Amino acid sequence: MEVEILARVQFALTIMFHYIYPPLSIGLGLILVVIESIYLKTKNPFYLQLAKFWTKVFALTFALGVATGIVMEFEFDTNWATYSRYVGDVFGSALAAEGVFAFFLESGFLAILLFGWDRVGPKMHFFSTLMVCLGAHFSAIWIIVANSWMQTPAGYHIVGEGLSARAEITDFWAMVFNPSSVDRLLHSVIGAWLAGAFLVISVAAYYLLKKRHIEFAKSSLKIGLILSLIACVLQFFSGDHSAKGVAVNQPSKLAAFEGVFKTTSEAPLLLFGIVNTKEQRVDYAIGIPKLLSILSFGDATAEIKGLDQVPRADWPNTAVIFQTYHIMILMWGVMFFLTLLALFQWRRGTLFSSKWTLRALVFSVFCPQIANQAGWVSAEMGRYPWIVWGHLRISEGLSKSVTANQVLGSLIMFTILYFILFLVFLYLLNEKFKHGPENVSKDIAPYHQLNLFKKEKDE
Numbered sequence: 001m002e003v004e005i006l007a008r009v010q011f012a013l014t015i016m017f018h019y020i021y022p023p024l025s026i027g028l029g030l031i032l033v034v035i036e037s038i039y040l041k042t043k044n045p046f047y048l049q050l051a052k053f054w055t056k057v058f059a060l061t062f063a064l065g066v067a068t069g070i071v072m073e074f075e076f077d078t079n080w081a082t083y084s085r086y087v088g089d090v091f092g093s094a095l096a097a098e099g100v101f102a103f104f105l106e107s108g109f110l111a112i113l114l115f116g117w118d119r120v121g122p123k124m125h126f127f128s129t130l131m132v133c134l135g136a137h138f139s140a141i142w143i144i145v146a147n148s149w150m151q152t153p154a155g156y157h158i159v160g161e162g163l164s165a166r167a168e169i170t171d172f173w174a175m176v177f178n179p180s181s182v183d184r185l186l187h188s189v190i191g192a193w194l195a196g197a198f199l200v201i202s203v204a205a206y207y208l209l210k211k212r213h214i215e216f217a218k219s220s221l222k223i224g225l226i227l228s229l230i231a232c233v234l235q236f237f238s239g240d241h242s243a244k245g246v247a248v249n250q251p252s253k254l255a256a257f258e259g260v261f262k263t264t265s266e267a268p269l270l271l272f273g274i275v276n277t278k279e280q281r282v283d284y285a286i287g288i289p290k291l292l293s294i295l296s297f298g299d300a301t302a303e304i305k306g307l308d309q310v311p312r313a314d315w316p317n318t319a320v321i322f323q324t325y326h327i328m329i330l331m332w333g334v335m336f337f338l339t340l341l342a343l344f345q346w347r348r349g350t351l352f353s354s355k356w357t358l359r360a361l362v363f364s365v366f367c368p369q370i371a372n373q374a375g376w377v378s379a380e381m382g383r384y385p386w387i388v389w390g391h392l393r394i395s396e397g398l399s400k401s402v403t404a405n406q407v408l409g410s411l412i413m414f415t416i417l418y419f420i421l422f423l424v425f426l427y428l429l430n431e432k433f434k435h436g437p438e439n440v441s442k443d444i445a446p447y448h449q450l451n452l453f454k455k456e457k458d459e
Contacts, residue, residue, distance in 0.1 A: 001404060001408070002404065003398060003402060003403065003404045003407055004394065004395055004398055006404055006407040006408055006411060007079040007080065007398060007402070007407050008394070009411060010075065010079065010407060010410065010411045010414065011072070011075055011079065011080075012377075012380075013411070013414060013415060013418065014068075014071050014072050014075060014414065015072060015376070016373055016376070016377075017068055017418045017422070018065065018068040018069050018071075018072065019372060019373065019376060020064075020369065021061045021062075021064045021065035021068065022065045022069070022136070022139070022140065022192065023188075023191060023192035023195035023196070023368070023369075023372055024061040024065075024192075024195050024196055024199060025058060025061045025062045025065050025136050025192075025196075026133075026136045026137060026140060026189065026192035026193070026195075026196065027192045027193045027194065027195045027196015027197055027199070027227075028054060028057060028058040028061060028196040028199065028200075029058060029129075029132060029133035029136045029137075029196070030133055030193055030196060030227070031054060031196055031197070031200055031223060031224070031227065032051055032054055032055060032058060032113075032129050032133065033126075033129055033130055033133050034223060034227070035047055035050050035051045035054065035223065036051050036122075036125070036126045036129050037126065039051060039122065039126075040122055040123065040126055046215070046219070047219075048117075049216070049437050049438065050216060050219060050220060050437065051129075052117065052437070052438070053216070053432075053436070053437035053438070054200070054220075055113065055114065056432055057199070057429070057432060059114055060425070060428055060429060060432070062110075062136075064421070064425055067421075068418075068421075071414070078399060078402060078410075079398065079399055079402055079407060080387075080397050080398060080399060081398075081399040081400070081401075082163060082396060082397050082398060082399065082400065083387055083388075083392065083396075083397030083398075085163075085164075085166055086165060086166050086167060086388065086391075086392050086397065087146075087149075087150070087166075087167055087388065088166060089166060089167060089168045089169060090146070090149055090156060090167050090168075090169055090175060091146050093169060093172065093175075094142045094143075094145050094146040094149075094175075094176075095142065095146065097142050098138070098139055098141075098142035098143065101135075101138040101141075101142070102135045102136070102138040102139035102141075102142065103135070103139070105131055105132075105134060105135035105138065106131075106132050106135030106136065106139070108131070109127075109128040109129075109131040109132050109135070110132055112124070112125060112128035113125070113128045113129050113132050116128065137189060140185070140188060140189055140192065141185060144181065144184050144185045144188055145175075145176050145178075145181050145185070147184070148178055148180045148181035148184045148185075149175055149178050149181070150383070150387065150388050150389065151178075151180050151184070151249075151250065151379070151383060151389055152178045152179040152180040152181075152249045152250070152389060153167070153178065153388060153389060153390070153391065154171075154174045154175060154177075154178040154179060155169060155170055155171035155172065155173070155174025155175035155176075155178065156168060156169055156170055156171075156175060157170050158391070163400075167388070167391075179245060179248075179249050180242075180245055180246075180249060180250075183238070183241055183242040183245045184242065184379075186234075186238045186241075186242075187235070187238045187239060187242050187375075188372075190231050190234050190235045190238055191235065191368060191371060191372050191375065192372075193227060193230075193231040194228060194231045194232070194235065194335060194367075194368040194371070195368040195369060195372060196227070197224045197225075197227040197228040197231060197368075198224065198228060198335065198364050198365050198367060198368050199224075199365055200220050200221075200223065200224035200227075201220075201221055201224035201225060201228065201342075201361050201364060201365070202361060202362050202363070202364055202365035203217075203220065203433055204216075204217040204218070204220040204221035204224060204361075205217070205221060205358040205359075205361035205362045206358075206362050206433070207436070208221070208352055208358050209355065209358050209359065209362065212436060213436045213437055216436070216437045218352060221342075221351075221352075221361075222346070225339060225342050225343055225346070228335065228339045229339050229340075229343060232332065232335055232336040232339055235332060236332075236336075239329075239332070240295065243257075243295065243296070244295070244296060244297075247296035247297065247304070250382070250383070250389065251304075251305040251309070252305070252307060252309065252310045252314075252315075252316070252382075253316070253321075253379075253382035253383065254296070254304070254305075255304070255305060255306050255307045255309075255310075255318075256307070256315075256316045256317075256318045256321040256322065256325075256381075256382050257321060257322065257325040257378065257382065258270055258292055258304075258322070258325075259273060259275050259281075259282040259285075259318060259322045260292075260304050260305075260306040260307065261280040261281065261306050261307050261308060261318075262280070262306045262307075262308050263303060263304065263305050263306040263308055263309060264303070264304055264306065265293060265301050265302060265303045265304070266289070266290045266293055266300060266301055267290070267292040267293045267296075267302075267304040268285075268287035268288055268289045268290065268291060268292060269287055269288045269291035269292040269295065270282060270285050270286065270287040270292075270326075271286045271287055271288070271326075272284070272285070272286045272326070273285035273286065273287075273322070275318050275319040275322045275323075277315075277318055277319055280307075282322070292304055313385075314384070314385050315384075316381055316382050316383070316384040316385075317381055317384070320377070320381060321377075321378050321381050321382050324374040324375075324377045324378045324381075325374070325375075325378040327370065327371075327374040328370075328371045328374040328375040328378060331367045331368070331370050331371035331374070332371060334364070334367050335364065335367045335368065335371075338357075338360055338361060338364050338367075341357060342357060342361060345357055
């Protein structure tokens, strides 16, 4: 295999494995803030125990996120040296901001969050939890700013030519608020909230099925469902606005998302289909007439640029991108449906005894992970052939001295190590869930604090 393919596969493996953990940390961090705020308001020790349990899970995901993220930085220098030289001045400022606003903030308060329960007061501990949560969000901000600049570069000029060419910042805030950064940030952060919410929902549903830690499970499930409802609604509007931005700034990516091979007006929005790249069509297509034009530009007669506007050699892998994009949307639909179903049963007082719903909620933990991974694949593969949109091709960003055998060897090594690391993560996570929360008294009745509905027959 060619160096380019191997290097892309290796980076995809690295970042997809890494991307399991930061969304969980961001989502769980928000949930910890919610639980501790309830504890501060009610002084009910039940919520203190909830916070302590989910803090242990947060710590595990946070540690894995940090460990797996470091590897990507080395890959920039080894496999993608030309690319690193090209974007170094831009990324340097963004990653420096991440260090100042995220890592320092997280590391400064993380020890208090994890070990300060009996050493500082409740308000100080809550403040530390809030700072760690904000730090995780700030980390996402600067990483997404850097990645969004690759998608829609702004606030820069190019210095030098050929292999010595590089981008220099001329307007820092234009770089930060490039045309896609805010949309992509909101979309990613809300996806992280869903990842944290559905982890909590899944564990709580499992405990209810096993009739263990009942009080803990009921309260955790309610908190998770409330957050998932808010996040699903926000994600609907975020996704719509983000897609509109793609239609304007990266029309060939939108064409790959929706399988539009020929430029057309009154374009339908496809719900399902199988891309036939050879014949340049989508077979077995099921769609809604004119809806893509309406959603993209607010006009049923608006023109959607197809892949016929792009040289054939520069087409992204539409067959893969079309499916991953629609898988992401499908997973959102499943999450929203399950959330509404569970909330409806909660209102009727039947949720905690509905085995089929609880079983579905146990497996729902995979939905946000699949959605996040599929969305990342769609966004990154849709940029092909550009590593920096319109300026630097993927093939030009490679290191010139790295051979295929070297990349293949490290790829095999990373695959083995990541597989082992993932098994260790699952083992440790399972041990925490098997052990369950400590000292959660059945005599404490926490429900009145979260009772959004009047009827709870099963309580």
